[in-house]
Amino acid sequence: MGVSKFRGIIIKESDVGEADKILTFFTKEYGKLHVRAKGARKAKSKYMASSQIFSYGDFVVFTGNNFKSLTQADIIEGFYDIRTDYEKLAYGSAVLEIVDKSTYEESENQEILRLILRTLQNLNKKDSEGRLIFSAFIFKYLQISGYTPELTSCVECGEEIDLNNLYFGIEGLLCKNCRNNSSHSTAVNYAAVYALNYIIDSDIKNMYNFKADKNTVDNLRKMADIFLENLDLNLKSLELLENI
Template sequence: MAVEKIRGIVLKEINKGETSKNLIVLSKGIGKIFMYARGARKSKSPLMASSQIFSYCDFVAFENKNFYNINQAEIIDNFYNIRTDIEKLAYSSYILELVEKTCPENMECDNIMLLLLKTLSVMSKTDINPRFITRVFEIKYMSLMGFMPETENCVFCGNDSHLNYFSKIEGGVMCDDCKKKGIDGGIISNGALQSLRYILKSDVSKVFNFRVSDDVLYELSILSKDYISSHINMKFKTLDFAESL
C-alpha cells in the first residue's frame, strides 16, 4: 500500500476499542476523510496530541478501504488558546461540528479548509468577540457550500433599491414593494446588509477585517441561524451550549 502525506485538521475524534481513535479530518486536496489512529489514547503514544480536535497536522498514512491508517503525524498548529477560554472553545467546537456534519466526503474543498483555518486562527490569537467570529464564519461557509444569499437585488422582482427585508426561504433581500404584497420576510437594517455584502465579497484573508455594533451582531445572529436552519435540517448541540453561555 502506498504511503501518503496528508495535511489536515481534526474535526472529530471517536474512541475505538480500548486505546485507539477514529478521526474525521478535513484534508487538503481530498476533503473530508476518515482516519484511524492506532493506540492514540495510550499515555505515551506519539499520536496522542495530533489526534485531538483542532489539531492541524501533516499526517503520514496509507489508505485501507474507507480509512487512512496513520503511521505518524507532525502538528503544525493546535490553536491552543481556544482551549483556555470556555466561550472560544464552545463556539469553535460548534464550527467544527458544522463542517463535520455538512461538508461532503472525499470531495476537494480547500476553500473551506482555508476559511476554517483562518477562523480558528482569529479565534485563538485575537480578542475579537467569538460570537462575531462565528457569525462571519457561518455566512461565508454557507456561501462556499453553494448557499450564497442574494444581497444586491430583490429575490422576487429583481429591484435593486429599497431592499429593507430578507427572505430566509428564498435566500436573499426583498424590496418594500414585494413586502407590501404580503410576501414573508424579516426586516434587515442597512448595517446588517452592508455586513453581509462585505462577508460575501471579501477574500478569506480579509473577511474578519471589520466590526459591527451589538445591535447589528444580534441581527446577524438571528439571520444567520435562521438561514442555516432553512437550508440544513440539522441540530447542533454544541451551538445550543455556546449560546447558553
C-alpha cells in the same frame, strides 16, 4: 495498500475500541478523511496530543484493505486558546461540526480548508468576537457551497428594497409585504446588510478585517442562523451556543 502524506486539520474525534480513536480530517490533498489512531487514548501514546480536534499539521497514514491508520503526526498549530475558552470552544466546535456534516469523504475543496484555518486563526486571537466570526464563517461557507443570499432586491417578488425597512429570510432580503408571508425572517439594520456585503465580496484572507458594534453583530448572528437552514443540519454544538 501504501503510505500517503497530507496536511490537514482534525474536525472530529471519536473513541473506538479500548484505546483507539477514529479521527476525521479535512485535508488539502483529499478533502475529508477518516483515519484510525491506534492507542491514541493511552496515557503514554505518542498520538495523545496530536489526535485532538483543532490540531492542524502534517500527517502520514498507512492505507490497508478498507482502513487507514495514522503512523506519524507533526502539529503546526493546536489553537490552544480556543480549547481553553468556553465561548471560543463552542463556536470553534460549531464550525468543525458544520464542515463535518456537510462535506463528503475524499471530496477535495481547498477553499473550505482555507476558510476553516482563517476562521480558527481569528477566533484564536485575544479578545476575538466569537459571534461575529461565526456569523461571517456561515455566510462565506455557504457561499463556497453554492448558497449566496440575495442582497439587492426582494428575493420573493424582485422589488427594490426599502433601506429603512430591511428584513432577512432564508434566501436573502425580503420586502415588507413578502416578509409577512415568510415564517423564517427577521428585521435587520442597514449596517448588518453592509457588513454581509463585505463578507460576501471579500477574499477569505480579508473577510474578517472589519469591526461592528453590538447591535450589528446581533443582527448578523440572527441572519446567519436563518441562512444556515439552507444546509438542514442538526447541529449538536449549537446547544453550547444557546446561552452565548
